Amino acid sequence: MEYRKLKDDDAEESKKSLDDIERVGVSNLGMLGGATSLERTHWKRKSIVTFALTVLTSSQAILIVWSKRAGKYDYSVTTANFLVETLKCAFSLAALARIWNKEGVTEDNRLNTTLDEVSVYPIPAALYLVKNLLQYYIFAYVDAPGYQILKNLNIISTGVLYRIILKKKLSEIQWAAFILLCAGCTTAQLNSNSDRVLQTPLQGWVMAIVMALLSGFAGVYTEAIIKKRPARNINVQNFWLYVFGMAFNAIAILIQDFDAVMNKGFFHGYSLITTFMILNHALSGIAVSMVMKYADNIVKVYSTSVAMLLTAIVSVFLFGFHLSLAFFLGSTVLSVAVYLHSIGKPR
Template sequence: MQWYFVAALLTILTSSQGILTTLSQSNGHYTYDYGTVPFLAEFFKLVVSSLLLWRERRVLPSTRMTTEWKSVRLFVIPSVIYLFHNNVQFATLTYVDTSTYQIMGNLKIVTTGILFRIFLRRKLSNLRWMAIVLLAIGTTTSQIKGCGEASCDSLFSAPIQGYMLGILSACLSALAGVYTEFLMKKNNDSLYWQNVQLYTFGVIFNMARLLVDDFRSGFERGPWWSRIFNGYSLTTWMVILNLGSTGLLVSWLMKYADNIVKVIAFTFELTPMVLLSYFF
């Protein structure tokens, strides 16, 4: 499979992610527990990766699988980061519209470029650094509204909480991406085995997050597994499928391309996303 085909498919999926998440809301609020969505998405990725690993081992019994705990435990860190990132995404979309969400998502290129240089010791050309700076400036200025004759209580077009969450999401995405790429290229293990480790921890930590929410609410609504599908609609299931498929494609790019390709694919999604959000 060619990286540019994966990047194109990733562009399509991510351009619809914000729109689907917004469409799953009712009057600006989620009718379901959005913490269950990342859990089911992680479970979906784990099942698919396990099936692909099983098929790979049948074809190639010598498939490399490192099972030492000192290697497996390294996947705990990106799983925790992705846990926070997935939940921050849902919170961000309660404050900003899909276009603003996507524009702020381009900050991932800025944070990824910086982390690339610090942690992976990858050198970027001056032209790329100039592009990163221009992107940061463009993202900021696009959110400054012209007051004109309207009331101008705030300089920005969305609540400050939305921008703070958007920046946090960009930082978490870049950190998780760079760290995961480091792990996947550090050894020669099967991609599917690496995914199984990553998504197993993802399922565990998302379950723990849901249990913590239950304890904090005093189990007023009962345990999370008894209401996991409450308020779900077809759009909610599409969000889960979208998140799961996106994660699988990203892991492929991490293994055989790099984070720069991933964030460039995310940048290309802006135009189709704006057009789709206009109609939906």
């Protein structure tokens, strides 16, 4: 009797152990399945924002060039810039409305603010105004692929201004990347079919350097503002930046295109391409924020590099661009330099 009881107890204990092992196994499989599902979702989201940024970046210069008629803009570039800022402001408000609906209005996501907080936004808004206007006029001296190449100069200005304004240390790899960037930009602009050494004339280089300085300073200044109050919702900060952007662009319309707008209308000269261009500019700004949120800076680097080549390839078919060996080598050097600059950040 005693032996049988002990045997039955052992059998029951073994059954319980097997049940526990089975439960743990199922639980672990569930956890692994959940982790795999989360990784798959994250990879899918990362892929979507990367693809979006690459397409938007590569098509930006193409759409600006394509919107010209007989070498000039039939529409007012100041009204186009105003609409870009308006769209970005609307996107920020839509994102905030979604947050308010989900989390309610809090101290960090409310639009109500103080004069001290908003008084810092006019400076970057004014800088972005001049930079954005220059990007239209630079196409009098460069083509779409050349613009994508020269646009990388803002990495140099941003890096130097980071060191000066935010006191951030740059690694030796990043300084080496700056030299490669300059070499890549110059190589891509070499012109073997003309007496002129570089394809882009001096005026184009000056505009590109000014744009790079303005973009770099505005970016560093904006980052300093955002990080001064990190708990503040980014959409609120973007909203106020875009509000001042709209205000400054409205002033630019009054100064530069008031007569044309009054006589011909606000949307005079607009075409379907112009509409796509404005939407592209607005979405590009939002896409950069999404990449920083859902992906990382390496993704942005890859997008920039691929966008340069995509712009060149599309320009071959649309504008008869000649894809020279110098351009290909310069683009390759630039891609390596941008990548080195990204991975060379001090730990």
